[in-house]
Amino acid sequence: MDGVNTSQPSPAPEPIAFLKGHGTENDFVIVPDPDNAVDLPAAVVARLCDRRAGIGGDGLLHVVRSAAHPDGRAMADEAEWFMDYRNADGSVAEMCGNGVRVFARYLERAGLVEAGDLAVATRGGVKKAHLSKSASGGAGDVTVSMGRARLPEDGVTVTLGGRSWPARNVNMGNPHAVAFVEDLDHAGDLLSVPPFSPASVYPQGVNVEFVVDRGERHVAMRVHERGSGETRSCGTGACAVAVATARRDGLDPSATGVPVAYTVDLPGGRLVITEHPDGEVEMTGPAVIVAEGHIDPVFFARTETAIV
Numbered sequence: 497m498d499g500v501n502t503s504q505p506s507p508a509p510e511p512i513a514f515l516k517g518h519g520t521e522n523d524f525v526i527v528p529d530p531d532n533a534v535d536l537p538a539a540v541v542a543r544l545c546d547r548r549a550g551i552g553g554d555g556l557l558h559v560v561r562s563a564a565h566p567d568g569r570a571m572a573d574e575a576e577w578f579m580d581y582r583n584a585d586g587s588v589a590e591m592c593g594n595g596v597r598v599f600a601r602y603l604e605r606a607g608l609v610e611a612g613d614l615a616v617a618t619r620g621g622v623k624k625a626h627l628s629k630s631a632s633g634g635a636g637d638v639t640v641s642m643g644r645a646r647l648p649e650d651g652v653t654v655t656l657g658g659r660s661w662p663a664r665n666v667n668m669g670n671p672h673a674v675a676f677v678e679d680l681d682h683a684g685d686l687l688s689v690p691p692f693s694p695a696s697v698y699p700q701g702v703n704v705e706f707v708v709d710r711g712e713r714h715v716a717m718r719v720h721e722r723g724s725g726e727t728r729s730c731g732t733g734a735c736a737v738a739v740a741t742a743r744r745d746g747l748d749p750s751a752t753g754v755p756v757a758y759t760v761d762l763p764g765g766r767l768v769i770t771e772h773p774d775g776e777v778e779m780t781g782p783a784v785i786v787a788e789g790h791i792d793p794v795f796f797a798r799t800e801t802a803i804v
Contacts, residue, residue: 511790514544515602516551519594519638519783521728521764525553526602526785532564538586540796545584551791554727555592556582557599562617574622575615577603583723591620591669593731597638597783600625604635605785620669638783642668642732644775645739652692654704656684663692663704664740668777670722671702672736676744680708683718686726705733707741715741716761728764735777738769749773 512534515526525544527534536558544550558580562568568578579599581592596616603609604627611627621643628636646667654663654675659682663673673692677683683690683706690704701722710716717737719730738758742748747756749771757770767781 509793511793514791515785515788517598517602517785519597520762520767520781522594522730523553524595524598525551525556526559528559530561532560541582541586554584554724555595557595559602567619568617571617571622575617578617585723587723591618591732593640593642593735593779594729596623596625596640597781600627600638601783601785637780639778639780642735642777642779645777650697652697654690654692656690666736666740668732668735670732671698672705672733673702674705674707674737674740677706677708680706680718686718686720690720703730703733705737707737710761714759729762731779734760734767735769735779739771742771750775
């Protein structure tokens with residue numbers, strides 16, 4: 497009929513599924529996206545992680561099949577799933593230890609894996625995880641093989657509030673500077689990056705851990721995570737702290753043939769870190785999914801418009 501518009505309206509964009517989870521209160525927005533179809537530019541990630549304007553989180557776990565992501569494709573034969581991890585500011589990160597535990601818990605909850613052993617591809621390499629069952633048959637702790645710590649000889653000096661401490665350089669797939677202090681309050685508010693020198697040791701930034709002793713093979717820590725500020729927990733940081741503390745205490749499993757385990761208390765909970773004679777570092781702790789829902793696609797459109 498003349499004058500009648502017969503075109504069909506464009507279908508409304510589909511809402512995007514998300515979940516919220518945490519590992520010792522290191523919390524994450526989880527975006528399941530097996531085929532890598534969801535565009536997640538840095539500004540959108542930062543807005544999603546914003547605790548007032550978004551969902552809120554210390555980072556974002558983008559759940560993608562390894563074969564579908566350019567950074568995971570080479571690991572697809574070893575691990576079906578790739579953890580495309582982003583910091584709260586939207587920047588890409590190599591690894592997140594608490595994130596791996598929560599990532600594994602999500603895969604189990606979604607019926608994509610069963611309790612037991614699984615492999616997770618990350619930018620820091622393939623990580624082996626074990627999902628245990630509790631005594632009552634429910635979800636138990638998650639253990640992640642975090643790889644071997646590298647201990648570069650170059651260290652830094654961290655200076656805060658007129659105090660300075662030498663910091664041990666530990667790399668767990670991402671960089672750490674571990675400083676032993678008398679009191680965790682000496683770290684200040686950790687909202688900004690703790691000053692360190694020489695800056696050339698960490699040209700791409702660093703996670704800084706402040707550590708105090710609590711007892712035999714038992715320490716407590718606070719951390720400034722690169723790109724996220726102070727967080728309630730940091731899995732790779734806890735591993736770095738355990739290894740640095742063992743060396744400070746004169747313990748090296750590769751020399752003695754005996755595993756060394758440290759209990760590490762963080763503001764958000766407790767992790768147990770074990771270093772084995774072959775150098776493998778294992779982290780054991782809880783992982784919890786707390787909520788799920790859908791993100792309004794208009795949220796993405798508004799964020800993208802705001803950055804144009």
